[in-house]
Each structure stands twice: as structure tokens, then as C-alpha cells.
Amino acid sequence: MGNDSNTSPRSMANRAVTAATVGTALEWFDFTLYGVVAATVLPKLFFPAMEPGSALLASLATFSVGLAARPLGAIICGHLGDKIGRRNLMLGTVSAMGITSVLMGLLPTYAQIGILAPILLVLLRIIQGFALGGESTGGQLMALEHAPAARRGRYSGLIGMCAPLSQIVANAVLLLLSASLSADDFMSYGWRIPFVMSFLLVLVGIYIRMRVEETPAFVQMKQSAVATVSSPLRDAFKLHWKTILRLMLFFCGPTAMFYLAVVFTLGYLTNTLGIPKQTGFTLLMIANACAIVGSIMGGLLSDRIGRKRTLLLASTATFIMMMLYFPLLETKDFATMAIAMGLFLGFTQVQTGIQPVAFAEAFPTNVRYSASALAFTGASLFAGGPIPIVATWLLNLSNGSPWALVALVGTLNVISFCMIAIGPETAGVDMNRLDSVDEVAGNQHAQVRHANS
Known part of the structure; x- marks a missing residue:
């Protein structure tokens, strides 16, 4: 999708901060959501062969794997973002986040495919952690390199509020589902709904990011051979x-x-x-x-x-x-x-x-x-x-x-x-x-x- 050639810098900056906010909100929504289901739902569905204490530890380990993958994602995506641009990389990370979230929501359980279920869960969590590692910093730069100098702090505050806002939304969604579904229904399919629905947020993020131009700072750097490393x-x-x-x-x-x-x-x-x-x-x-x-x-x-x-x-x-x-x-x-x-x-x-x-x-x-x-x-x-x-x-x-x-x-x-x-x-x-x-x-x-x- 092309960008409007007559779009004002202020309008482009607003698009950029919206794109960054949506991506960061999805990141923290996932963080809260996965943390809750890792402690409650996943041990029974993906590690039933273990005794309860071990199953809980194994499930929480999948949560930690995602955290461990973030630094690698940040380092590699940071390197690529300085080479190929902020916009292109952000389209890639938000797409990877959306696809892995949906696949987690659709993932068969241990009862259906055996040991392959926890293996696929760990693999998806690694991919998701990698993408989120690149997303957090990249989204910030997309917004702030577009922002007018006098409004950078305001844009920064909007990005920073995503963590507590997403915690409220994620917990509200889980409360609503647990209140409206029986315990068996929540265990069967209710926990999957937020993961699949998060793809809608990703689609919004992709749409917005496709309408955001590459940042002026990166474009100017690319035009200077001295600046490129x-x-x-x-x-x-x-x-x-x-x-x-x-x-x-x-x-x-x-x-x-x-x-x-x-x-x-x-x-x-x-x-x-x-x-x-x-x-x-x-x-x-x-x-x-x-x-x-x-x-x-x-x-x-x-x-x-x-x-x-x-x-x-x-x-x-x-x-x-x-x-x-x-x-x-x-x-x-x-x-x-x-x-x-x-x-x-x-x-x-x-x-x-x-x-x-x-x-x-x-x-x-x-x-x-x-x-x-x-x-x-x-x-x-x-x-x-x-x-x-x-x-x-x-x-x-x-x-x-x-x-x-x-x-x-x-x-x-x-x-x-x-x-x-x-x-x-x-x-x-x-x-x-x-x-x-x-x-x-x-x-x-x-x-x-x-x-x-």
C-alpha cells in the first residue's frame, strides 16, 4: 500500500505513534495473557504426563523461553533495523507476532498429538519472544524519529503507557471469559479466544504501518554514504x-x-x-x-x-x-x-x-x-x-x-x-x-x- 505524497509530517507522525502503540500494546497483552495461562491452563493440557508440580515448572519454563529469546531478537533486529530501515523490520515483527499468537490459540494439546504439542509450544514461544524483542525498540524509533522535536516526550509517554494499559485489558478479558464460561469450557476453548482475537490487533498494526513512511532520520542517513556503517x-x-x-x-x-x-x-x-x-x-x-x-x-x-x-x-x-x-x-x-x-x-x-x-x-x-x-x-x-x-x-x-x-x-x-x-x-x-x-x-x-x- 502506498503512502499519500501530500501527507503532512504531523499526520505521518501521528500514524507512526499509533503504529508503535498498537505493536507495544500487543506485546504486553501477550506477556500478561501467556503468564496467566502458563500458570493455570497449559500444565494440564500440554504436560499431563508429569506430576502437577513438575508440569507447572515445565509450563512456566516455556514462559521463560520467550523472555530468553527477546535479547536475541533485540540484537539481530536492531542490527537489521539500522541496515534496512525501521518500517520494513516493523512490518516483519508485527506479522510474526500475529501469526504465532494465532497458532498458539489453535495448537493441538498433548492428548491430541502427544509430545509434539509441548515441542511446538516452545518453538512458537521462541519465535514470539524473538519478534517481541525486535518490536519494542523498533516501534519506539518509528514513532520518535517521525515526531516533531517539541512533542517527542508526549509520543514517548503514549508508548510507555502500553504496559499498564495492556495489563488491565488482558486481565479484564480473562475475567470476562472465566465469568461467562464454565471451568470446563474455559479449559477446553475459552483460553484460546484471546490468542486468536489478538490477530485482529495485528491486522490493524500492519495496516497502519503500511501507511507510515520510513523515518526521516533513516532516509537522510541512507543518503549520506559517510553515515552508513x-x-x-x-x-x-x-x-x-x-x-x-x-x-x-x-x-x-x-x-x-x-x-x-x-x-x-x-x-x-x-x-x-x-x-x-x-x-x-x-x-x-x-x-x-x-x-x-x-x-x-x-x-x-x-x-x-x-x-x-x-x-x-x-x-x-x-x-x-x-x-x-x-x-x-x-x-x-x-x-x-x-x-x-x-x-x-x-x-x-x-x-x-x-x-x-x-x-x-x-x-x-x-x-x-x-x-x-x-x-x-x-x-x-x-x-x-x-x-x-x-x-x-x-x-x-x-x-x-x-x-x-x-x-x-x-x-x-x-x-x-x-x-x-x-x-x-x-x-x-x-x-x-x-x-x-x-x-x-x-x-x-x-x-x-x-x-x-
Whole structure:
């Protein structure tokens, strides 16, 4: 499908952010949906030959396989995205996501095809994880390289809100299905419906992306032979490793906080504090609603007062809430717990709402996809997936006391704050440049020192 030649840059930017939002929303919809069925439905349907505990572990392992495939997808898709363009790669990743989601929903069970069923499930999960790894960073760049400089933060906040929004939608869909179907019907076919229906979202994403032109920054880079590099991934490592490391360490804090809030807290409320599961679920929905507001507000505020200042304020507020979080939960008062969870996840999501634009503005066009993907995936790998497991281990080690966990996550928050503090402001930078913002800042400091000497 061709693009309208007279489409305005503003209209094209709106299409780009819509395309990015749909793709990111699908990513998190899948994350929540698969996590729930992996713990409830899949052990019985795909691992019935095992005893229940082993079947649950095997099913959750398929969930982890998808997470493990994401870094590989991010690295390879990042390299290709810097070589062949953001638009072409995004059409490929969103198509792969849609096809694998539908195939998961249609997959025969162990009772129907035997050992081939769990093998195909793992294979589909690997493909899906690979595609999602490339999707997250690519979608962000599609939107932000089209966005006007003064509105990049706003667009970034819209992308950042997809995680909590999709959690609300996915849980609402599962609640609706479980309430309207009998337990046998849900186990038989009900769990498949969201996977198959997610293909509709993919079709919308493909349609929108086919109407989005390649980003201006990538087009301009391709027109300059000097800007094109033979190996973007190698150059990202070689020339920009300091910036990648700084941004990865910065995002470890918000990533750990997010997983602590949405994965660990529900178990802590129900298992340690004895809060009814339905109450915990309601509190988590309220917190996710606050997170949507936090993401949008973070993006908007970063356009007004800068990325760095907004991130420093949000990081400080998150640290304060981290210190108060568990004592407030231990009151077991619904309103108090709702405020604690809402503020904690809301301030965390302020930073997540700024992450897409902070990463995109930090790197030059010719390695932006590769470098951003490395930083983003590194934070998820080190501070995302392990946090719920480590948190549970620390809680058991401390006989139910949360303070060892507070010390760990608080330390990650302090490191994150320091990485923000030593980094330069990026708001309004030229997205077509060929050096990183850290290099620009370093050159400016050197010039100032030379002028003063």
C-alpha cells in the first residue's frame, strides 16, 4: 500500500505513534495473557504426563523461553533495523507476532498429538519472544524519529503507557471469559479466544504501518554514504558502549520497580499478608490505572522541563515510595494500600514513559536501533525477569521481612539516579546527528576546560 505524497509530517507522525502503540500494546497483552495461562491452563493440557508440580515448572519454563529469546531478537533486529530501515523490520515483527499468537490459540494439546504439542509450544514461544524483542525498540524509533522535536516526550509517554494499559485489558478479558464460561469450557476453548482475537490487533498494526513512511532520520542517513556503517551492532559496542552501559544501568531501577509492583506484590499481598486474591487483583488494577497517568504525565513534563530534570524528580519520588511501600501495605487498609501501590507504580511509570525518547535521543541514527535495543534488553535481562524470583528468595531468607528486598531495589534506584545525574540533557537534540549525546557533552566540556586554561 502506498503512502499519500501530500501527507503532512504531523499526520505521518501521528500514524507512526499509533503504529508503535498498537505493536507495544500487543506485546504486553501477550506477556500478561501467556503468564496467566502458563500458570493455570497449559500444565494440564500440554504436560499431563508429569506430576502437577513438575508440569507447572515445565509450563512456566516455556514462559521463560520467550523472555530468553527477546535479547536475541533485540540484537539481530536492531542490527537489521539500522541496515534496512525501521518500517520494513516493523512490518516483519508485527506479522510474526500475529501469526504465532494465532497458532498458539489453535495448537493441538498433548492428548491430541502427544509430545509434539509441548515441542511446538516452545518453538512458537521462541519465535514470539524473538519478534517481541525486535518490536519494542523498533516501534519506539518509528514513532520518535517521525515526531516533531517539541512533542517527542508526549509520543514517548503514549508508548510507555502500553504496559499498564495492556495489563488491565488482558486481565479484564480473562475475567470476562472465566465469568461467562464454565471451568470446563474455559479449559477446553475459552483460553484460546484471546490468542486468536489478538490477530485482529495485528491486522490493524500492519495496516497502519503500511501507511507510515520510513523515518526521516533513516532516509537522510541512507543518503549520506559517510553515515552508513557495515556493522551497526559492532559500531554500537565499539563506539557507544559507555552510553549503552549508562542507559542500561539507569533503566535497571524502573524495570525492577515495575516487576516488583506487578508480579511480586500480588503474591506478597495474598500469601504473606493474607489479603484476598480478588482484593489484591483490584488494587493492582488501580495501580495500573495510576501507571497510565504517570507515563503520560512523565512524557508531557519532559517536553516542558527536560528529560533529565523530570527523571531525577521521578527517581527521587520512587525512592521515597520504596521506603514507605511495605509499611503502608502492612496496614491492610484498602485505601492506604491503593494509594501506596498507585503512587509507587505511577512514579515508576513516569520514568518508563520517558525511556523511549531518552534512549532514542542518546544515539546517532546509524546505530540507534542496535544501541537502544542493547540498553533496553540489558536492563530487562538483569533487573526485570530475575526480580520476582530474587524477591521471593529474599523474603523467605528474611522470614517474611521485606527489608532485604527494599535494600536491593533501593540500591538499584540509587544507581539509576546516579546514571541520570551524570548524563546530559537530550531534549531537542538533532535526531540526524552522527555522534552520541555523551560524546557531544564530553566535547563541550573539553572545550570549556580548554577555554578556561
